[in-house]
Amino acid sequence: MQRFELQAVSQHIQRIILPCGVCVYLVQGTNGAVLLDTGFGIGDLRGFVESLITTPYHVWLSHGHLDHAGGSAQFEEVFLSQADFALEKQHNTWQRRYDEIISGPDGAPAGFTAQDLQPGRAAPYSPLKANSVLKLGGAQVQAIPVPGHTAGMQVFLIPEDRVAIFGDACGEMTLLAKEILPTYVAALRHLQVYQDQFDTVLRNHGTFWSDKRILQDNLELAEDIIAGRDAAAPLKMMGVSGLSGRPQEHPGKYGNIFYTAARNVCW
Ligand SMILES: [Zn+2]
Incomplete structure (x- = not known):
């Protein structure tokens, strides 16, 4: 079964599309490479990566969620923000990944069995x-x-290719706990310091891409939510009740924010 699909993104960046609608990125330089995220951990990602790269490589994770850190057990050294260490332990177990894959919106990939899922990282x-x-x-x-979606969330900037990989930091539906919004606003303002260094915004889900204006639009929306000026449309996502800052259709504005009062929602 074909598990991985490769797409060239820019001079130094390739996208590896994994099962379950998730992708990771590989950045290759002349004397080193880095794998950014590891997906759910379905199949032999390490073997695939090592068939592509020409140099030693690192593995960095954008955050500790199971659809980004799930394949990390295959790699000896993996870097993750310390702020997500506890979250990763709680979130990224083998059983939780298995359950999520089976019950995901598209169901399990054809032919998927428990043997296809990498073990949890010890x-x-x-x-x-x-x-x-x-x-x-x-x-x-x-x-x-860019703390918000998780406390340790990272955006990866590759200035030579004028690319920023936003991951889950800022997307078509950014998932947040309401109490983190002031921190998130400050983080997006800090990210704007770098906005002259990129034109292309990449993500790990959906279309894997966003218009760059999503950064300013999400910042304004986060400020509106704090001020109580948003649409506050009731919504349930992954079994959790919350509110979305914009209505489902929001022409002219990029991105949306789903926020909840729950403190320990783990997505
Ligand atoms: Zn996430």
Whole structure:
């Protein structure tokens, strides 16, 4: 069964589309590479990555959720923000990944069995420090903290390709706990400091891409929610009740925010 599909994105970046509508990114320089995220952990991602790369490589995670950290057990050293260590432990178990895959919106991929799912990671993570820069030769990757979706959420900036990989930090439906919104607003303002260094915004779900204006639009929406000026449309996502900041259709504005009063919602 074909598990992985490869797409060229830019000079140094390739996208690997994994089962369940999730993708990860591989950045290749002349003397190093980095795998950004590991998906749910279905199939032999490590073997696939090593068939592509020409240099030693690192593995960095955008955050600790099971659809990003799920394949991390295959790799010896994996970097993750320390702020997501506890979340990852709670969220990224084998059973939880299995259940999520089986009950996901598209169901399990054809032919999927328990043997296809990598084990949970037993080894500790290495802390991915804020603003870490990885020089790969001809390209570099910078980790910019954007706490909100999780406390340790990182956006990856590849200035040579004018690309920012937003991950789940800012998307078509950004999932947040309401109490984190002031922190999120500050984080998006900080991300705007870098906005002259990228034109393309990539993500790991859906269309895998967003218009760059999503950053400003999400910032304004987050401010509106804090001020009580948003649509506050009731919505249930993954069994959790909350509100969406914009109505489902929101022409002229990019992105939306689903927020909930629950403190420990784990998505
Ligand atoms: Zn996530």
